[in-house]
Amino acid sequence: METNGLEIEIKNLTIKAGKTAILNNLSLKVKKGEFITLLGRNGSGKTTVLKSILGITKPASGSVEIAGTALTGAAIRAMRLKTGYVPQYFSSENDFPITSGDVIAMGKNRKQAAIWAREMKLENTVDRPFGSLSGGEKQKVMLAMALSREPELLLLDEPNLNLDISAYRNFIALVEKLKSRLNLTVIYVTHLTGHIPKSCLRIVVMKDGEIIMDGPKNKILKNKNIERIIYG
Ligand SMILES: Nc1ncnc2c1ncn2[C@@H]1O[C@H](COP(=O)(O)OP(=O)(O)O)[C@@H](O)[C@H]1O
Numbered sequence: 001m002e003t004n005g006l007e008i009e010i011k012n013l014t015i016k017a018g019k020t021a022i023l024n025n026l027s028l029k030v031k032k033g034e035f036i037t038l039l040g041r042n043g044s045g046k047t048t049v050l051k052s053i054l055g056i057t058k059p060a061s062g063s064v065e066i067a068g069t070a071l072t073g074a075a076i077r078a079m080r081l082k083t084g085y086v087p088q089y090f091s092s093e094n095d096f097p098i099t100s101g102d103v104i105a106m107g108k109n110r111k112q113a114a115i116w117a118r119e120m121k122l123e124n125t126v127d128r129p130f131g132s133l134s135g136g137e138k139q140k141v142m143l144a145m146a147l148s149r150e151p152e153l154l155l156l157d158e159p160n161l162n163l164d165i166s167a168y169r170n171f172i173a174l175v176e177k178l179k180s181r182l183n184l185t186v187i188y189v190t191h192l193t194g195h196i197p198k199s200c201l202r203i204v205v206m207k208d209g210e211i212i213m214d215g216p217k218n219k220i221l222k223n224k225n226i227e228r229i230i231y232g
């Protein structure tokens, strides 16, 4: 599977809820095949950035361009087809009649679903109700679904929230392996400075709907005041 990864350009984007700006004149460029971490405390606007890239939110002003095309109408649909999105929260009733295998196949088709179920060691879950899986298994199923779409872009919103530390490490290792194999563009969101994947080299720090720092991981994490800047 050969892909090039997508380039994303957010220009002066403002998103409002009522009169309050959730994103305030935010600009961000992510190159093809780049792996970035969006870091910021709860409420800083990280999820809203991902939703803007998916065309779910309506800008008050500014724009999002994907591979040089403004994200409107048909371009939003085309974009979603190229994107694997693992949302921050998901839930399902335990008696909802859908199996893990069904969820993975929502990504593309049964054949791709079987490939990713095997790749992610989820074969033993595919006939079980989705709601009966553990949080970590659900997270992996969501990633398998995202990957079975054969995406060029992967958006991961705080995947650590449902995983214990060893499941989280496995999850990140898998993302890193797939990122390099498929040359995906990856935007990984977290509010924890200690949870930045090894192979991610660029950190974009958000606060109050704005980007306050953007640079190499080493440089940003070396800043003695980084915790205060992020959480203070
Ligand atoms: N649909 C919405 N309506 C009103 N406020 C919202 C909406 N979505 C997000 N917000 C607010 O915008 C801010 C940023 O939210 P979000 O992007 O989810 O932050 P993060 O993912 O960094 O925690 C928060 O204060 C949140 O309450």
Ligand SMILES: [Mg+2]
Residues within 6 Å of the ligand: 046, 047, 048, 088, 157
């Ligand atoms: Mg969020």
